[in-house]
Amino acid sequence: xxxxxxxxxxxxxxxxMRIAAxxxxxxxxxxxxxxxxxxxxxxxxxxxxxxRPPVTYTTFQARDLGSDTAExxxxxxxxxxxxxxxxxxxxxxxxxxxxxxxxxxxxxAALNLDIPVINLELPSYQKKxxxxxxxxxxRLVRAFAPAPxxxxxxxxxxxxxxxxxxxxxxxxxxxxxxxxRKLVESLGITVNAVAPLGAGxxxxxxxxxxxxxxxxxxxxxxVAAEWLKRNHGQPFxxxxxxxxxxTGDFVEAVAAAAGIDGQDVPAARSRLPWYSRSVDSTYLxxxxxxxxxxxxxxxxxxxxxxRELGFTLCGLGTYSREFxxxxxxxxxxxxxxxxxxxxxxAVEEAIVAAQPELVLGTQMERHVAKRLRIxxxxxxxxxxxxxxxxxYSPQMGIEGANVIFDSWVHPLMMGLEEHLLHMFxxxxxxxxxxxxxxxxxATPAAGAPDREMAxxxxxxxxVPKALAWADxxxxxxxxxxxxxxxxxxxxxxxxxxxxxxxxxxLETLYDAKAHxxx
Amino acid sequence: xxxxxxxxxxxxxxxxxxxxxxxxxxxxxxxxSIIWLHRKMQDAFFLIVGSRTCAHLMQSAAGVMIxxxxxxxxxxxxxxxxxxxxxxxxxLDKVVARLLARRPDIRLLVLVGSCPSEVIKLDLAKAAExxxxxxxxxxxxxxxxxxxxxxxxxxGEDNFLAALVQxxxxxxxxxxxxxxxxxxxxxxxxxxxxxxxEALGIGPVGFLPPRASTALPHVGPNTRLLLAQPFxxxxxxxxxxxxARHLLAPFPLGxxxxxxxxxxxxxxxxxxxxxxxAITGPGRARAxxxxxxxxxxxxxxxxxxxxxxxxxxSVARFLHRELGCDIVEIGTPFLHRHHLAGEFELLPDNxxxxxxxxxxxxxxxxxxxxxxxxxxxxxxxxxxxxxxxATKWSIELVFTPVQGYEQAGDLAELFMRPFARRQRLKVxx
Numbered sequence: 001x002x003x004x005x006x007x008x009x010x011x012x013x014x015x016x017m018r019i020a021a022x023x024x025x026x027x028x029x030x031x032x033x034x035x036x037x038x039x040x041x042x043x044x045x046x047x048x049x050x051x052r053p054p055v056t057y058t059t060f061q062a063r064d065l066g067s068d069t070a071e072x073x074x075x076x077x078x079x080x081x082x083x084x085x086x087x088x089x090x091x092x093x094x095x096x097x098x099x100x101x102x103x104x105x106x107x108x109a110a111l112n113l114d115i116p117v118i119n120l121e122l123p124s125y126q127k128k129x130x131x132x133x134x135x136x137x138x139r140l141v142r143a144f145a146p147a148p149x150x151x152x153x154x155x156x157x158x159x160x161x162x163x164x165x166x167x168x169x170x171x172x173x174x175x176x177x178x179x180x181r182k183l184v185e186s187l188g189i190t191v192n193a194v195a196p197l198g199a200g201x202x203x204x205x206x207x208x209x210x211x212x213x214x215x216x217x218x219x220x221x222x223v224a225a226e227w228l229k230r231n232h233g234q235p236f237x238x239x240x241x242x243x244x245x246x247t248g249d250f251v252e253a254v255a256a257a258a259g260i261d262g263q264d265v266p267a268a269r270s271r272l273p274w275y276s277r278s279v280d281s282t283y284l285x286x287x288x289x290x291x292x293x294x295x296x297x298x299x300x301x302x303x304x305x306x307r308e309l310g311f312t313l314c315g316l317g318t319y320s321r322e323f324x325x326x327x328x329x330x331x332x333x334x335x336x337x338x339x340x341x342x343x344x345x346a347v348e349e350a351i352v353a354a355q356p357e358l359v360l361g362t363q364m365e366r367h368v369a370k371r372l373r374i375x376x377x378x379x380x381x382x383x384x385x386x387x388x389x390x391x392y393s394p395q396m397g398i399e400g401a402n403v404i405f406d407s408w409v410h411p412l413m414m415g416l417e418e419h420l421l422h423m424f425x426x427x428x429x430x431x432x433x434x435x436x437x438x439x440x441x442a443t444p445a446a447g448a449p450d451r452e453m454a455x456x457x458x459x460x461x462x463v464p465k466a467l468a469w470a471d472x473x474x475x476x477x478x479x480x481x482x483x484x485x486x487x488x489x490x491x492x493x494x495x496x497x498x499x500x501x502x503x504x505x506l507e508t509l510y511d512a513k514a515h516x517x518x
Numbered sequence: 519x520x521x522x523x524x525x526x527x528x529x530x531x532x533x534x535x536x537x538x539x540x541x542x543x544x545x546x547x548x549x550x551s552i553i554w555l556h557r558k559m560q561d562a563f564f565l566i567v568g569s570r571t572c573a574h575l576m577q578s579a580a581g582v583m584i585x586x587x588x589x590x591x592x593x594x595x596x597x598x599x600x601x602x603x604x605x606x607x608x609x610l611d612k613v614v615a616r617l618l619a620r621r622p623d624i625r626l627l628v629l630v631g632s633c634p635s636e637v638i639k640l641d642l643a644k645a646a647e648x649x650x651x652x653x654x655x656x657x658x659x660x661x662x663x664x665x666x667x668x669x670x671x672x673x674g675e676d677n678f679l680a681a682l683v684q685x686x687x688x689x690x691x692x693x694x695x696x697x698x699x700x701x702x703x704x705x706x707x708x709x710x711x712x713x714x715x716e717a718l719g720i721g722p723v724g725f726l727p728p729r730a731s732t733a734l735p736h737v738g739p740n741t742r743l744l745l746a747q748p749f750x751x752x753x754x755x756x757x758x759x760x761x762a763r764h765l766l767a768p769f770p771l772g773x774x775x776x777x778x779x780x781x782x783x784x785x786x787x788x789x790x791x792x793x794x795x796a797i798t799g800p801g802r803a804r805a806x807x808x809x810x811x812x813x814x815x816x817x818x819x820x821x822x823x824x825x826x827x828x829x830x831x832s833v834a835r836f837l838h839r840e841l842g843c844d845i846v847e848i849g850t851p852f853l854h855r856h857h858l859a860g861e862f863e864l865l866p867d868n869x870x871x872x873x874x875x876x877x878x879x880x881x882x883x884x885x886x887x888x889x890x891x892x893x894x895x896x897x898x899x900x901x902x903x904x905x906x907x908a909t910k911w912s913i914e915l916v917f918t919p920v921q922g923y924e925q926a927g928d929l930a931e932l933f934m935r936p937f938a939r940r941q942r943l944k945v946x947x
Contacts, residue, residue, distance in 0.1 A: 001567075001593045001594060001595060001596065001599055001604075001606070001609035001610060001612070001613050002593070002594045002596060002613075003591060003592075003593055003613045003616050003617060004570075004573045004591060004592045004593070004594050005587060005588070005591045006573075006577055007570055007573040007574055007577065007592075007594075009570075010570065010571070010574040010578075011569065011570045011571045011574060013571075014571075014574065033547070033633040033665070033666040033667045034543045034545060034547060034666040034667060034670065035545065035546055035547025035548075035549070035550075035575070035633070035665075035666025035670075036547075036571060036575075036666065037542070037543070037544045037545065037897055038546060038547075038550075038575045038578060038579055038897075039578070040544070040896075040897030041578065041579070041895075041896040041897045042578055044896060044897055044898075044899065044900045044901060045896050045900070046578075048900060049900065049901075050900055050901060050903075050904035050947070051901050051904065052897065052898070052901045056542060057542050058542070059541075059542050059543040059666075060667065061543075061666075061667050061668070062636070062665075062667040062668045064667075065637070065667065076541075076542065079541075079878075083878060094571060095569040095570070095571050095633075095634055096569070096571075096633035096634050096637055096666075096667070099600075099634060099637045099638060100637060123597075124569060124570065124571070125569065125595065125596050125597045125599075125600055126596070126597045128570065345620075367587070371587070382577075
């Protein structure tokens with residue numbers, strides 16, 4: 001058993017539901033107890049979808065367990081097909097139905113329905129949402145773009161591609177697709193099909209017509225793309241174009257896959273490189289940032305943070321275990337160790353230990369950052385309703401990099417204010433207890449709270465008992481602005497224990513500062 | 519198995535013969551009631567023993583709107599537990615130890631059963647007993663089921679309160695009559711009722727649940743029970759088993775409901791009619807005024823209620839009697855005839871009631887009837903709005919202070935707002 005306050009991913013059947021809800025003409029029959037229909041409101045409320053998701057639930061109750069839940073499944077199945085007339089039916093079980101083992105696939109097969117039925121095996125106690133989405137998409141692709149009898153044909157590069165991976169309830173998938181399509185078409189490449197978002201089963205059948213595939217979200221379309229490569233000989237490009245550099249790499253990779261010369265590649269660029277180079281951004285240099293999210297977004301964010309914005313990475317992690325290897329490699333490039341965990345409490349501990357000045361994470365890290373009073377921006381699912389905005393806000397491509405520059409820098413205190421805070425500590429309005437003045441003001445907590453993380457996080461950081469702070473040193477420490485104070489305290493204590501100092505004095509504080517050159 | 523394909527709505531389907539349906543139920547499970555219970559009882563922690571779906575439900579339905587660590591969590595059962603590689607009780611003990619170390623302020627630990635834990639028959643009673651032995655008396659430990667297979671939405675509160683009843687102290691020997699009000703109410707509503715009872719000379723008055731687990735009201739043969747919520751069948755039974763006498767009344771929604779509800783207590787405590795009129799007079803007048811101001815906007819509107827919380831019959835009664843609405847259908851997940859008898863006396867004899875749900879068929883009925891307003895859950899609200907049907911999402915009836923005189927206007931306002939909004943917006947989607 002695992003103690004879970006927040007979970008990064010839903011169960012695998014929610015992933016399956018996202019695929020069904022992304023597509024046209026696909027209905028999902030889910031064997032599930034009463035109450036599991038809560039998942040509908042992910043779509044109708046968070047994504048503000050205007051139709052009910054194409055999911056029929058059997059919603060069995062306790063009294064049904066004594067009788068025949070299989071019969072309930074069969075009735076629901078027949079009625080759903082009759083009512084919705086889908087082109088294909090997905091059948092699966094939620095976690096509770098998995099325990100009673102009614103075998104949805106076998107039951108549906110016994111009904112001799114006149115439409116294709118795809119049985120989903122979703123091990124709820126083992127796998128999670130993204131896995132469920134990937135598996136469902138893979139099963140659908142296999143069913144409607146069946147492998148040819150012989151070996152996969154060899155393909156020459158060509159200018160017809162598929163875009164794979166975007167789904168309903170994905171973080172900014174709606175706008176990423178628009179942006180990537182624009183980018184790809186500007187290279188003179190034609191998009192054959194986009195799937196699963198907006199696709200019908202006929203579109204899946206057309207997938208093999210394309211010369212190559214573009215995988216935007218490997219978490220969702222990686223397995224299907226591998227299968228298409230093996231069986232239809234389609235190569236794929238899996239360079240998510242998140243950030244200015246990655247967009248450049250993406251264009252290069254796509255051009256190569258399409259057999260396009262370097263001269264044809266448009267010189268379109270985002271504003272991020274200039275904004276980041278302009279002197280107003282100098283103060284961003286070396287800001288300590290902690291990154292957590294799904295693997296695709298976390299790895300992309302790490303590259304942008306360090307190479308495009310000049311931050312220093314003090315933490316990088318993911319909850320996508322399937323992509324742990326990639327994230328470990330990215331972390332190693334930055335000389336840190338990756339955190340691979342789906343335990344929200346472990347992530348919280350890592351953030352406290354890393355003492356970042358900015359957190360780039362999911363909705364969950366937003367909770368943690370708020371508690372620790374660290375600026376935060378959301379870069380990955382899980383997200384909530386405010387991250388399904390009305391405005392155009394891709395993360396990918398040229399415009400995506402612009403959006404990223406604005407949204408990551410916004411939570412930080414602006415340059416001049418930061419300088420002034422360093423110089424004048426006792427202003428009655430602009431001080432540590434106040435929010436950066438460009439952000440909406442929260443009512444200051446009573447008793448002027450110390451913004452240091454050690455205090456905010458309660459007993460999570462313990463000062464070693466052998467170490468004591470002299471009063472004057474403690475006072476001096478408070479003169480360091482809050483967003484770097486935690487790190488300064490850390491460094492000083494580390495320096496003290498390494499050099500055998502028992503009581504930290506003013507001298508120790510500055511010795512440590514000189515030692516660590518910060 | 520499912521309801522009849524064609525429904526004759528004119529044949530008078532009153533509470534005597536509700537339409538019973540089996541099919542897809544578009545409702546929450548009982549776990550959802552933790553969302554308000556954890557705020558009502560501040561020293562309680564609700565630990566769900568369930569699956570990732572349960573944790574996901576909690577954070578989707580409420581959690582992601584809460585930007586702080588809530589006083590609920592899920593112990594997620596995993597493969598190792600199911601395969602018997604780990605002893606589930608040992609695992610649960612570890613989770614509880616970690617939790618209590620993290621939250622030393624917890625005084626009441628509530629283990630909440632879910633569909634998976636019920637299906638595998640994990641003995642939470644035994645687990646709770648063990649935690650009591652380990653952490654008591656500082657930390658009490660309770661258990662109840664909030665599983666979807668057994669409970670719908672507000673029934674979770676019913677099961678929790680029923681479990682809490684066994685913890686209530688016995689009323690002291692020689693105690694006079696006392697009043698117990700059961701059902702979680704907003705703090706402000708509770709305070710208003712407390713003041714009214716005091717003015718009427720009714721007391722002592724206890725509320726279940728109390729705001730802290732250390733302030734449990736007592737119960738015994740001299741306790742008179744007033745239900746503040748219509749979904750408390752099990753709680754009422756448990757309290758009656760401990761001697762409490764249930765005062766039947768309509769529920770305190772609107773001026774009429776609140777007056778009838780208070781009157782039931784006043785009569786049981788022998789309050790003079792003159793005194794009752796004097797004390798409740800100002801509140802009644804204010805409620806009538808506030809509701810009356812909105813009546814012109816809502817009079818004659820045809821309202822269809824989907825099942826959600828069991829509050830539907832009381833709401834329909836308020837809409838019908840005080841705002842002049844026509845009730846097209848009252849859907850309720852469970853119809854407690856005895857507790858709701860007072861409501862149905864005030865509703866037309868032929869009001870159409872459905873118990874349970876087959877959501878697609880109910881949507882067919884709803885569309886065919888073309889109501890002016892549909893009261894429904896969040897899974898249906900936006901899709902119906904997109905079809906051009908005005909909706910009021912029902913969960914707000916549970917999350918908003920609506921009981922009592924002072925809230926009668928707010929309750930009416932909830933139903934007026936969808937119309938007002940439609941009038942204001944000049945953009946079409």
